[in-house]
Amino acid sequence: MTAFKNKRTPFSLKKQPGFGFIAILCFVMLYAPIITLIVFSFNAGKQISLWEGFSLQWYVSAWHNQAVQDAALRSLVLAVQASIYSTILATMAALGTTRTRPFPGLTTIYMMINQPLMVPEIVTAVALLSLFAMIKMATGYQGLIYLILAHTAFCIPFAYLPIRARLEGVDLMLETAAADLYAPPWKAFCRVTLPLLWPGIIAGAMLAFVISLDDVVITEFIKSSGQETLPTYMLGQLRRVISPEINAISSVLVSLSILVVSLFFFIDKKFGK
């Protein structure tokens, strides 16, 4: 009897049969396609699934592709602007919703800020398209401003959440103390609240940047002709014979996203607690 008992591993409360296996399988499944994609971006041959040796030629040819260059530059300009504007707006919104006494309509405002998270992206895209079509018709202006506005709009909730989380962690006493020491409100804000808020603001801006850089649907709808961003360019290319150039571009974008998200986690870990 005792011998039988000793053979068994100690009874684990948390174990469920097969769960660990499925979980590991799930992680493998999650990463295998992305890793395949990156591996084959270094393939020498034109075949996507036949390995013919290591080469960087697709990176080189993507780099020299004028359309890719334009799209990449446009994506960057758009993402930088959208993340700056949306972070400013999100900071103001976060201050407005947490630093005031609860007022009627606060729930409505929460809902409005988070609306892009609830409404399907395609509906937002259609809505913005309709609005911008009217403005375009009235003014005849066809610039990048529409894309910047749209990207700013849907980046706000992503920037808002980390900022608000940070703001709720900041001790209100510090601001009160500053006010007690006769600091005018704007000075208390600049010298006390803002420095404390920085990690949240940086984190929010980074998330907004990634979100803007990745967006396909909304951009695809409201871009005027010739305003391809990197993702919409890729979407267009996927309809044709797929060149391994796409793998190369994807690998670069994936690395960029992973880098930014890792940084985000680092900041969150360092200042979050």
Added chain:
Amino acid sequence: MLVLAFAASGPLLIVLAYSFLRAGEYGGVVWTFSTDAWFNVVFHRDIFDETVTLAGAHMIILWRSVKLSFFTMLTTLVIGFPTAYFISTRPRKTRSLWLFLMTVPFWTNLLIRTFAILEVIRNEGLINTALLLFGIINEPIQMLYTDFAIMVGMTYVFLPLMVLPLYASMERLDFNLVEAAYDLYATRYQVLRRVIIPMAKPGIIAGSILVFIPSLGAFVTPRVLGGGKKMMLGNLIELQFGAGRNWPLGAALSITLLALVMIALLIYVRTTQHHSENSR
């Protein structure tokens, strides 16, 4: 604040208005009231003899959207539940690493992830090449441009949206209750069914909603993996605003999609309220 309010709801109101207008000849709208668009969502008027039939194509697409979203939800739940449980039972130190591994794909480009799946399942892709190599099949299996492909893609893309809320609810799981169940001679399956699942229920519901809503409005995944043939609601809307040049119909379809989402949200709110009342 007023600006925010307008920015949020204004465009949606325009869409609602558009759905009651007549289509312009070269896109855009003509400002006359009409319910034609709504009529066209459900019915199809023959151009020649004006007979009215049910718009079969729209119904098929609508049904496919709901069906695929539902199955995507189920698959992500079946895969995501053990995964979330696995993460939440790791030691505290490694837990954040697992969580990080789950979040990274979520922040990488949706299009790229869909493209990665395309590479794996297409005829010359990884799976077919491997199966051919080992002689299991003689001809590549056509997986791309089928409903199955869309479902696989959506499952892959939306999986983190299921795992994260599940994890959030399992993290707080009280293992004293699990221990009590084992002390009362419950089997592992009974513990899972009677203790763990009921406690993780808010997470299950939240995750299901978070997967179902974007699946319903999915646009990129069905476009890339379904080709032009297997459309979902999102693609139909795009078609009306793009090549179809029927903006009112597109607007009406968008409102339909929004209504479906609202219904799903309403069910969510109802069930969570019900749940919290029960647990009191």
